[in-house]
Amino acid sequence: MEEIITNFLTSAPIIVPIVALLVSLYTVGKGADILVDNAVSLSLQWGIPKMVLGATLVSLGTTVPEASVSVAAAIQGNPDLSLGNAIGSIIVDTGLIIGIAALLGNLPVDAMLVKRQGRLQFIFALLLALVCLPIFSIDGKGRIYQWVGFIFVFLLCSYMYLSLKWAKESVSEASKQQDEEDEKKGNVALELFLMFLGIAIVVISSKVLIPSVAIVARKIGIPQSIIAATIVAFGTSVPELVTAITSVRKGVGELAVGNVVGADILNVLFVLGLSAAVTPQGIAVPIYFYYLQIPSMLLILIVFRFCSTRKSAVIGKVGGAILFSFYMIYLVLNFLMKGMH
Numbered sequence: 001m002e003e004i005i006t007n008f009l010t011s012a013p014i015i016v017p018i019v020a021l022l023v024s025l026y027t028v029g030k031g032a033d034i035l036v037d038n039a040v041s042l043s044l045q046w047g048i049p050k051m052v053l054g055a056t057l058v059s060l061g062t063t064v065p066e067a068s069v070s071v072a073a074a075i076q077g078n079p080d081l082s083l084g085n086a087i088g089s090i091i092v093d094t095g096l097i098i099g100i101a102a103l104l105g106n107l108p109v110d111a112m113l114v115k116r117q118g119r120l121q122f123i124f125a126l127l128l129a130l131v132c133l134p135i136f137s138i139d140g141k142g143r144i145y146q147w148v149g150f151i152f153v154f155l156l157c158s159y160m161y162l163s164l165k166w167a168k169e170s171v172s173e174a175s176k177q178q179d180e181e182d183e184k185k186g187n188v189a190l191e192l193f194l195m196f197l198g199i200a201i202v203v204i205s206s207k208v209l210i211p212s213v214a215i216v217a218r219k220i221g222i223p224q225s226i227i228a229a230t231i232v233a234f235g236t237s238v239p240e241l242v243t244a245i246t247s248v249r250k251g252v253g254e255l256a257v258g259n260v261v262g263a264d265i266l267n268v269l270f271v272l273g274l275s276a277a278v279t280p281q282g283i284a285v286p287i288y289f290y291y292l293q294i295p296s297m298l299l300i301l302i303v304f305r306f307c308s309t310r311k312s313a314v315i316g317k318v319g320g321a322i323l324f325s326f327y328m329i330y331l332v333l334n335f336l337m338k339g340m341h
Contacts, residue, residue, distance in 0.1 A: 006211040014219050021212035024205045025235030028065045031201025032239040036061035038195040042188065056163050059262025062239035064199070066271045068206040069236055073228075074275040074283060076210060081228040083144070083283055086272040087293045088233030090125065093240050093260045093267070095300045095327030101244040102320025107253040109308045109315060116166055117261045118308060120159065122301050124268040129294050132285045142285030149276025156269035163262070209235075226334050229293055237263075257308065257315065264301070292337055296330045 009017040039061055066089045073081035101107055130136070137143045209232070217227050240263050244256035276283050303326060307319035 017212045017215045024209040027205040029238035031198045035198030038191040063266040065236035070275045072206045074279045082275040084228030088229030092237045099320045099324030101256045102315045105248040107315040143282045144276045145282040152269045152273025
């Protein structure tokens with residue numbers, strides 16, 4: 001299937017792979033929406049509190065597009081796309097999405113979430129930056145080895161366990177009962193079907209997305225790592241963006257912050273961890289990642305950390321404008337530094 005798609009897009013006029021790229025980005029996001037909505041509905045029916053869902057399943061569901069695209073890219077021998085999408089998604093989530101959400105309305109910050117998940121968000125990003133360094137590679141070139149991927153997957157399981165434990169500890173029995181009473185019973189069989197349909201849409205869409213990105217990049221002379229860190233990273237982060245905007249409009253902006261913090265952690269452990277784990281030769285780190293991608297990721301996370309730990313316990317319009325500005329600068333630098341790729 002993948003070979004047929006690749007051959008067709010390669011021989012077609014450039015407008016065809018561009019359209020395929022845009023359509024597959026849309027369907028990846030749509031599939032994730034279906035997956036998240038029905039997973040949440042099922043979990044609520046089974047008695048899992050909403051806070052637990054926000055800290056685990058919602059973040060996990062909205063990260064499925066990044067994981068699907070990155071793992072497929074790693075298997076198909078496109079490490080630039082895999083690594084660029086994971087790091088680019090963290091930058092999009094934290095800079096662009098939180099920036100836009102904060103500009104639309106204030107984002108209340110849960111002190112305990114910032115203390116626990118927020119700290120892990122930065123620690124895991126720093127861990128990713130460290131394992132990318134050439135000094136940890138046998139050949140002196142940056143490489144994320146397969147065994148590192150296995151460690152990340154183990155850390156993912158540990159993080160999910162801790163998240164469930166923390167969330168359950170912070171929910172009172174009264175709120176649990178209220179959550180369960182508020183929810184309407186649905187058709188479990190139908191929701192299970194729709195959940196798996198969402199997964200299928202995401203996976204199939206990624207099989208069109210990967211060759212489309214590679215072909216468009218090759219035809220217009222832009223390195224696919226730039227497209228991965230910008231267009232693809234944005235496209236696969238659409239579920240987080242939609243969740244953030246919806247949360248702000250409904251007056252529950254703290255859900256947007258929690259979702260992004262969780263998604264950032266999962267981009268390291270779930271997305272990149274799985275990508276490295278399925279790649280025997282590991283994922284090579286292009287030299288220019290040390291000049292822009294990795295420093296930008298850490299800088300935006302530091303700014304987010306500063307904005308989210310202030311005494312006001314709110315990320316306001318000023319913080320949103322700063323994060324959004326940093327993302328726009330990053331976007332411009334990607335294209336200005338094209339010659340270094």
